[in-house]
Amino acid sequence: MAASLVLLSGRSCPGLPSVLRRQKWTCGTKLLSYASEAVGRSKIEKVLIANRGEIACRVMRTAKKMGVQSVAVYSEADKNSMHVSLADEAYLIGPAASQQSYLAMGNILQAARMSAAQAIHPGYGFLSENTEFAELCKKEGIIFIGPPSSAIRDMGIKSTSKAIMSAAGVPVIEGYHGDDQSDQHLKEQAGSIGYPVMIKAVRGGGGKGMRIAPSEADFLEQLESARREARKSFNDDVMLIEKFVENPRHVEVQVFGDQHGNAVYLFERDCSVQRRHQKIIEEAPGPGISPEVRKKLGEAAVRAAKAVNYVGAGTVEFIMDPQHNFYFMEMNTRLQVEHPVTEMITGTDLVEWQLRVAAGERLPMTQDEISVQGHAFEARIYAEDPNNNFMPGAGPLLHLSTPAADLCTRIETGVRQGDEVSVHYDPMIAKLVVWAEDRPAALLKLKYCLRQYNIVGLSTNIDFLLSLSGHPAFESGDVHTNFIPQHHRDLFPPKKDLSNEVLCQAALGLILKEKAFTNEFKVQSGDPFSPFASSNGRRINVSFTRSLTLLDGERNVDMKIRYNHDGSYTIQIQDKVLNVSGELVNEEDLTYLKCSVNGTVCRPKLVIVDNTIYLFSMESSAQLGIPIPKFLSEVSTTATQGGAIAPMTGTIEKVFVKVGDKVKAGDPLMVMIAMKMEHTIRAPKSGMIKKVHFREGQQASRHAPLVELEDEETDSE
Structure with a gap:
């Protein structure tokens, strides 16, 4: 091969929008010319990705497309992860704790030596903006796929960056x-x-x-x-x-520089809707931003990049007030989580650009060649509980089904069904990215795809994302960083009881699953006369009519079900009687319930796991419990005096109290670090500290008692 970063010829798809047919996106042959023009190009045949999860998989896909070998590094917790299986080779770098693995520079550089990788791509987070790591790579003769260490240092210190930006004529707050x-x-x-x-x-x-x-x-x-x-x-x-700035917009500009002094901007992204100061949904271009403001934003961002001789992918972040005045906030000297929305509206592959620029090539496009076409959204799917202040979670993905990916729909993920979202790392499960001709069409597609993204095993923010994307203010583009608190009542409506139709669907799904199980038992046992091989409502202790109780949240729903001779069912819920029929349909490892309730036909996806029935449809999702008989349920005999429990598995960072201290409701008791975030544990009531179960530095499991409280004794006369 004449040049290691030359793409193989590819074909575009003439039926797609032009932004998705450009040769730069679809491996077109024009890219060959850029390789031949490269001045002092370094040879990259193998790249090590010093990261994990979604971004590691993202980089590997582009590397494979370009014919570049990929090397994974992994912690003990990630030995069976998706990014390890996608790589051409992989190296263990330490225990689960990131400080001993993904932040262990020596271990990562040793893996680079062993694999003979010519370059290291740091992804985002971890070591991506670490000056020392960039300099160590340079000393080792390894290409760091990022900007010069001086740019990381200057932009990584916010006070320094603001001084540089002010001198460069970039507005500063x-x-x-x-x-x-x-x-x-x-x-x-x-x-x-x-x-x-x-x-x-x-x-x-x-x-x-x-x-x-x-x-x-x-x-x-x-x-x-x-x-x-x-x-x-x-x-x-x-x-x-x-x-x-109250109710500001968070608007950021994608910039790119090469080693030949060229720099361009690839327009802006709006990342205003956030929780805990972290982005949750992003879009490009920014809604309501005029071409004039867009140009000013881009030119200011390029001035910022040139002020520090920037090379590679970077993002200049601005705060924008309601009058569209904007002020420099910070510069992220790495690839951003939300870079796919920029790729979708510009027809580019920014990871490919990173590899080419790191190899000494010129930027693949000039500023005049880059244009905005269409609109794109990215929704971050997290393992978290929005109804509990977006508390991060962890656990197994017992069921995972997604919308189909195509050139207008991207699913950026690092997990598969059966994988576990680890307590040691960020709780992001995936990024759902969609593109369409304009913002309303893209938003419609986003909501459609979110309804097809179904997860069982842990709490996620998918229903919240649906509520958010369907809010009238969001639909109109009226976004700002205070969006969630301002519209909290609308975004977190009180839970409504499930309809009788959905309850009947759940009952039918359970009955048909029972029937499938007993039929399978009959085949496997070879005993057709076994009482356990009957599914027609005549098993031992079961007549033509049976009672069934399902749990809708805290509400017990009692149902009487009659098995009819024609295979249908009559279900009574209180004074309502409904006629129900249907069958299970299996398609591509998924089970659907083809169901009719009083003549209304529906086809929800059905999942039954751990005594819980899940129904997913394009209208809604539902979850119903199957109560466990009392004689089978675990009985806790442990008495408690009240106190604070761990909301998740994490490490105790700081303890504020000791035995004998008096506290009031709301006083801080401990600080816990979990999912890379700090959480303050506060007293649920006033009282005296009876026992402190954990010391600083210890790890506590979810629901473990942290601090026991007892009511203060009052003196009696």
Whole structure:
């Protein structure tokens, strides 16, 4: 092969929109010319991906397309993971804890030596913005697929980056970025800026080490919390203070530079809708942004990139007020989680661009050649409980089915059915990315695909994403960072009782599953006369009519079911009588319930796992429990005095109380680190600390008692 980064010829699809038919996207032969023009190009035949999960799989797919071998690294927790199976070779780098594996620079560089990889792609997170790691790669003669270490250093320290941006003529928001880090001085600066203020770790990112102080009374508590999280995430607790713009938009611009001094922008993404300062849904281009503002944003971002001699993929993030004035916030010197929406509207493969630029080639396109076509959304699917303040979760993916992927629908993931979302890492399961000709069409497609994304085994945010994407304000493009709190009542409506029609579907699904099981038993046992081989309602102790109870949340639903001779069923729920019939249909490892309830036909997906019935349809999803008989249920004999329990598995970072302390409801008891986030455990009631079960540094399992409380005794006269 003449050049290791040359793509094989490919064919485009003439029936698709032109943005998805460009030769740069579909492996067209024009890319061959860029390789021949490269000046001082380095040879990359093998790349090590110093990351895990979705982004590792994403990089590997492009590497394979380009004929570049991929090397995976993995922790003990990830030995059976998807990114390991996709790689051409893989190396164990340490235990589950990221500090001993994915953040262990020596172990990763040793894997690069053993595999003879010429380059390392850091993905995002972990070591992607670590100056020391970039410099170590350079010393080892390994290409770091990212910007120069000087750019990482300058942009990674927010105070430095703001000074550079101000000098380059990029608008900067008011704030304090100085060396005096004493509590009192920072508090004074916050007062002079004016509340509310944002407290940020200077080396922060991903919402880590970031807190809002609404007033002076909240400042010191929020400062200390931000510092703790920053020390844990970045080993640096230096803070900056800046004015908090209320209800702003978070708009970021994708930039790209090469080693020949060229830099371009690939337009903006709107990432305003967030929880815990972390993005949850992104789109490109930004809704309602005029061509004039779009051009100003892009040109400001390119000035920012050129100010630090930027090379590779980067993102310049701006805060935008309601009048579309924008201010530099920070620059992420890596590929962003949400880069696919930019790829979808520009017809590019940014990972391919990264590999080519790292190999010394010029940018594949000039600014004039890059244009916006259509609209794209990305929805991040997380293992979390939106109804419990988006508490991260972990556990097995007992059932996982997704919409079909095509050139207008991308599913970026690093897990498969049967895999486990680990407590040790970020709880993101996947990114669902859709493209269409305009924003309304793309939003319609997003909602359609979300209804086809079905997961059983742990809580997810899919229903919340559906509620969010269907909200009238979101549909109109009226987005800002306070969107979720402002529309909380609409986004978290009270749970409604399931309809009788859905209850009948669940009962029918259970009956038909029982029937399938008994038929299978009859075949396997070879005893057709066994009482367990009958499914017609005549088994021992069962007549033509049976009673069934299902659990709809906390509500017991009692049903009387009559088995009719024609194979149909009559189901009575309170005073309602419904005629029900149907069958199970198996398609591609999925089970569907073809069902008629009082003449209305439907076809939901049916999953029954762990005494729970799940129904998924394009209208809704439903979950019903099958109560366990009391004689089979576990009985807890452990008495408790009340107190705080662990909301998830995690590590105890800080303990604020000791035995004998008196606390009030809401007082902080502990700080727990889980899913890379800091969670403050507070007293559920007032009382006296009876027992503290964990010390700092210990790991607590979900639902483990953390602190026991007893009511204070009152003196009696």
